[in-house]
Amino acid sequence: MPTLAPSAPRAREHLNIVIVGHVDHGKSTLLGRLYADTGSLPDGKLDKVRDICRRQGKEFEYAFLFDAFLEEQEQGITIDTARTFFKWEGRHYIIIDAPGHKEFLKNMVSGAARAEAALLVIDAHEGVKEQSKKHGYLLSLLGIRQVAVIVNKMDLVGYRQDVFEAIEKEYRAFLALLKVTPERFVPVSAKLGANIARQGEEMPWYTGPTVLETLGLFRKEASQERQPLRFPVQDVYKFDARRIIAGRIATGKVRVGDRLVFSPSNKSAMIKTIEAFNVEPVPTEATAGQSTGITLDEQIFIMRGEIASHEDSVPLVSTAFRCNLFWMGRRPLEAGKKYLLRLATREVECEIVALHRIIDTMDLAARETKTSVGRNEVAELTIRTKAPITFDLYSDFEATGRFVLVDQYDVSGGGIVTEVVKDEHTVLREEARRRDIAWVKGDVGAEDRARHFGHRDALVLITGKRHTGKSMLARQLEVRLVADGRHAYLLDGANLRRGLDADLAEEDTGEIVRRFGEVARLLMDTGLIVISTTNAFAGADHQAIRTLVHPTPVITVHMSKSEEAPPPDTDLVFAGPKDFEAIADQVIEELKRRGVLAQAIGAKPQFHYSI
Amino acid sequence: MDSHLRQLEDQSVYILREAYKHFDHLAMLWSMGKDSTVLLWLVRKAFFGHVPFPLIHIDTSYKIPAMIEYRDRIAREWRLNLVIGMNTEALAQGMNHTMGRVTCCTALKTNGMKNLIAAKGYTGIILGVRADEEGTRAKERYFSPRDKHGDWDFREQPPELWDQFKTTFPEGTHIRIHPLLDWTEINIWEYIRAENIPIIDLYFDKGDGTRYRSLGCAPCTFPIKSTAKTVDEIIEELRSTTVAERSGRAQDEGRGMELLRKDGYM
Structure with a gap:
């Protein structure tokens, strides 16, 4: 032999x-x-x-x-x-x-x-x-x-x-x-x-x-080229005419012509080129472990932290997961406290929502339940992130199934994801994902529309109780934006109730919210800035709408008669008597800050899309 | 290219891109030696031909003249943003190696660098140090914090795992970034050969049977006996030697390097 x-x-x-x-x-x-x-x-x-x-x-x-x-x-x-x-x-x-x-x-x-x-x-x-x-x-x-x-x-x-x-x-x-x-x-x-x-x-x-x-x-670990693709986006470069999406391939491989799906934004595009410096001939593929860069056939807006995969094997997306974690921080890890979570290239604020058990590494027995994890201890936890995050189970993909927690300035804990925990928006998120991945696009892309209109699409969500001036502000804002040559549209939830929702009963709130979110999503796909105000929706409904229109920027404005706690993730808060013109100015400033409006309002819209 | 060199390249490029993403005030130290020149090449790899941050040269005024000529030529050809730092105060007072090597290195290099970092407000400095050069560098992190005085607290180094680096830090401190930590001397030369990187000719024997193996200031750096005239011959020579790379560097004697590095030496 x-x-x-x-x-x-x-x-x-x-x-x-x-x-x-x-x-x-x-x-x-x-x-x-x-x-x-x-x-x-x-x-x-x-x-x-x-x-x-x-x-x-x-x-x-x-x-x-x-x-x-x-x-x-x-x-x-x-x-x-x-x-x-x-x-x-x-x-x-x-x-x-x-x-x-x-x-x-x-x-x-x-x-x-x-x-x-x-x-x-x-x-x-x-x-x-x-x-x-x-x-x-x-x-x-x-x-x-x-x-x-x-x-x-x-x-x-x-x-x-x-x-x-x-x-x-x-x-x-x-x-x-x-x-x-x-x-x-x-x-x-x-x-x-x-x-x-x-x-x-x-x-x-x-x-x-x-x-x-x-x-x-000892054996050399086998290459992870044969696993499904996971390509975390590290950065987007625009040093010259090329717009290069840079990152290191964690598993699998990419080829010119592949259609990629980016999670959690669910945007997709085809690989036009694989870029490299001083490599002859120009590469047509890149494999696991390689730090590479790609250009796409379409200018889609994606950011560091997204994970690209092929359509047939997408990673998990949620705001919660269960994990095993070891803690190395100077201060103990505490349930209810906020930390920065880093997984592949994504960074997001998170909270420990449940500390299931501390593991005694001497005999692996569970120790008494505590509310904190001390230095050098190992624990089983459930973590909740502020925004949806893309990941895998550690048992399926190592690189995208592990994460670190940062406390203050220091990496203080390392963990592996053992289980995905469904949150209240899982169903809507999966609907949005299926819809976005299968979306049939015309030849005019979002970036073409942005260039033409002089702004990107966005949702301005005005929240608050009855008679707090939500409607006044919405009207004022629509008038101001359109007068400045922007493409804005006031979408009042009440208008859908009598038409699209005519078949629904008052108590079908879940479906009413879902339809509202899908309509807003459709209008924004045409490139509009949608201004929305609806008395009927509660805080949880706003979160559902965010899930459906993700990753379009949502600017939330909360109005109230007197000081009160706004819903989570509110961008602007206005209490007491109001000067609507001044508030509209502030909303417009926020739209600029978020990159929706490219330059000072009033000037001739001339949009240059850059990252 | 050899698969191990490719892995080293991929890791270094990843680190450089992390540094560029996280640090608004970033610069790289370039000594014109083989390591930092390879690092410069890796920057061009990472950013697709561009060098998107300034390169610092700490000039002690005692450098070998050929190094300065090479510096200015490459800077022109690759369109580099070169920032030169010099501790003119110490030089005016006559600082030189005869006043003690550690004293001189600290004054002209460490303090020269610290002064420049403070003046320019850099929060991230990329350096070409390698773990195999000497003992204290073997214990470095890819992202290594320095306190307000630029000192290195080797007892309290941050954990570094799964390519999640320390990129947040209190005001007034800075981070040293070491993308070449995993490279060995021979890897450097193999990569120079594979990529055909223009390297300064002081590393080659030009007929007198000597060449430099490591570059520093003229009074404290000595050529070694060697007839290697090409990159291939250097690689061949390194494969058979057991002499330490920095044997021609006087600052490594005794505990020189530990003391220098604790106080912020590169």
């Missing part, structure tokens, strides 16, 4: 490996030993460190080779992750030495998040400790599936097989709870070099691979 030479296909292959484990179990020593015993250190490095130790009157330790900070060497602990480069049998390794002290768990996470495989070190003498388990748990949460367990300091337990096997049994049972199957367990003495680069004669009962051989047995 023909076999491939093991080193041939992996020439030039690069693998990221992280070394984790409890503090003082010998991670840095293992790393130092691996380098020294394979002749991988720069000339003179070993002698230099030995010399420093001699001068400082302390025993030489291999760990000193990579603990670069004076403080690390003095305290004998690794404070921060170090990345080192190692080559063996034609394969390149980037080995990440992560700290084991619980105070530096966030540094361990930073290191491990970059790895494709892990060596988890356990001290044979001390056995399985708190961080051994926490690190194991975090590896599984970070999605690292290849794990080899290195049982170190075997010299301190007389190289006894029963000690090794007891640790193997205990830790294997723990990993099984996480549904992680370790690749293997290797008994070593990093200090003395047994089973690191050479077979340890001290342990004749062990016939498995050494640490060096274990590295060679």
